[in-house]
Amino acid sequence: MATINNKPASAYAKPHTMSGKPVTAEENPGQGPNRSKLDTLDISVGAYSKSAGDEQVKTSGITTRGNGCATKGVMARGPMA
Numbered sequence: 001m002a003t004i005n006n007k008p009a010s011a012y013a014k015p016h017t018m019s020g021k022p023v024t025a026e027e028n029p030g031q032g033p034n035r036s037k038l039d040t041l042d043i044s045v046g047a048y049s050k051s052a053g054d055e056q057v058k059t060s061g062i063t064t065r066g067n068g069c070a071t072k073g074v075m076a077r078g079p080m081a
Contacts, residue, residue: 015023035041042051061077 017023042049044050044052058077061075063074064076067074
């Protein structure tokens with residue numbers, strides 16, 4: 001049976017990067033603006049979005065085969081691999 005060695009945290013290595021440098025805590029570790037303010041928050045409700053532009057609905061694509069009695073469309077618009 002294996003023994004369990006419970007050591008204090010000081011017995012283990014301190015937090016470090018892969019190159020061995022010590023890790024420092026940052027004020028804002030993420031990239032970009034502070035999203036906790038309402039004016040920088042990208043809000044969307046249903047089909048309406050604050051950052052959405054005037055993008056047109058994609059209507060081009062290829063016609064798929066074997067649809068039978070399809071009632072919702074026969075066009076494929078995604079990547080075909």
